[in-house]
Amino acid sequence: MNSSSLKPSRSYNSDLLLLVVYWLLASPIIYSSYRHDFGVERALAGILYTILLDSAAVYLLVFRFLPLALQRRNAVVVLASITVFVVLDAHCYLFGYQLLFSKHPLHWSAQEVLNSIIQHTQSYGMLGILMAGKRYFEVQKRLLQTQKAQTESELRNLKAQIDPHFLFNNLNVLRGLIQQDPAEANAYLGRFANLYRFLIRHKDDDFVTMAEELQFVNEYIYLLRHRFGAAYSFRQELAEAAELERLLVVPGTLQLLVENAIKHNAGDEDDALLITIKVTETELVVWHALRPKLTPVDSTGLGLSNLRERYKLLFNKAIGVENSGAVFSVTVPMVRQAQTWSAA
Structure with a gap:
């Protein structure tokens, strides 16, 4: 029964x-x-x-x-x-x-x-x-x-809809490194494993701390630099008052926003596209100059839409997206966990 x-x-x-x-x-x-x-x-x-x-x-x-x-x-x-x-x-x-x-x-x-x-x-x-x-x-x-x-x-x-295509991109990079520089390929594989260890560890979690999310995106940025060289640069602005161990975000938020910026904007090793990650006590902001690629990228808009829905369901808060024509920015609200909460 x-x-x-x-x-x-x-x-x-x-x-x-x-x-x-x-x-x-x-x-x-x-x-x-x-x-x-x-x-x-x-x-x-x-x-x-x-x-x-x-x-x-x-x-x-x-x-x-x-x-x-x-x-x-x-x-x-x-x-x-x-x-x-x-x-x-x-x-x-x-x-x-x-x-x-x-x-x-x-x-x-x-x-x-x-x-x-x-x-x-x-x-x-x-x-x-x-x-x-x-x-x-x-x-x-x-x-x-x-x-x-x-x-x-x-x-x-929504979690099941996360696009795994960056997995295949990084596997292609790893294949090239194995042929050209086995030692670097080994280091790359270690960082790649760290990234997927994070994904597996938090695959069922609704949120992680900002400290964990930054650690994850740093691993992801390392992989991106092997793919694109110096075409893209990254800057982090972390408020001193922000307690990164107590601020909560949806897992993979930064990875998705960084990936979205690179997917739609052209980089240049002589004039790198700067992607800024700013963390305050209440929100996460990612912005960059608009440099649309000459060849339009096929996009369903699923990633950002997915992120919107997850924040709405979990925190009942909206993500802010601004496009001034020169700068594109995404503002993500964060919540502060209680002192007794500990990450899984």
């Missing part, structure tokens, strides 16, 4: 438990009142009748009429059904209690019925409030669980 089939059973069991606890607490109070006025036998019969009538009334209101109202069914039909129920319930209340406790003939005047409606509403009101409140919190809990599951599913899908 799967977990989904067990949830309704657990809910019904907890409803029953609430009902039992309520009547265990309420019955002595009702009994003392009835016993003083009507004696032991009638008091016990009155309690039993109260339990049955009030429980039935709450069940119908909370588990039948309330769901119909929330589902926005025909309002006239729902209202008419509730009205009929209230009137019939009042007659049951009036009939039962006059039969148990009154020596006078039954009266079915409008005033008697109205008084019966008011008295019985007071009788089962607290139980109804408790049961409806419990149902409300259960619905809210299920809603939060559903939203969490949906968010986790979306994040898994």
Whole structure:
């Protein structure tokens, strides 16, 4: 039996438990009142009748009429059904209690019925409030669980979309180095392994510290320099007040922004394209001059779009993108972790 089939059973069991606890607490109070006025036998019969009538009334209101109202069914039909129920319930209340406790003939005047409606509403009101409140919190809990599951599913899908093409580019560089400079190829392979060790280590993480992200991008920049020589240069501006071990970002944020800059902009060894990485206490900014490549690069825009969605899902914050025509910049918000948090 799967977990989904067990949830309704657990809910019904907890409803029953609430009902039992309520009547265990309420019955002595009702009994003392009835016993003083009507004696032991009638008091016990009155309690039993109260339990049955009030429980039935709450069940119908909370588990039948309330769901119909929330589902926005025909309002006239729902209202008419509730009205009929209230009137019939009042007659049951009036009939039962006059039969148990009154020596006078039954009266079915409008005033008697109205008084019966008011008295019985007071009788089962607290139980109804408790049961409806419990149902409300259960619905809210299920809603939060559903939203969490949906968010986790979306994040898994976004992670699966990360473009791995830079893997093949670096393997090609490594092949060339092996043929030309085996010693350098060995060093390159070590840095390449560090990069992928980071990816594997954090493949299931939603965020990493800024210190870890900078370490990762430094390994990535080392690989880029072997591919492009001095065509691209990099500068890091780290605010002294920024606590890199406590600032959180989505894994691979810097790698994606650096890769995006190189993919769309031409570098030149005589006039390198400067890519600046700036970290403040609240945000990460990457910017560079615009030098569009002569041959347009095929791009789906998936990388930046992916990053936007992940920050929106995880932090409920937006990434800022500015294109002035001369400079392109991306601003990524960061969050500060609690002192007790430690990276996996």
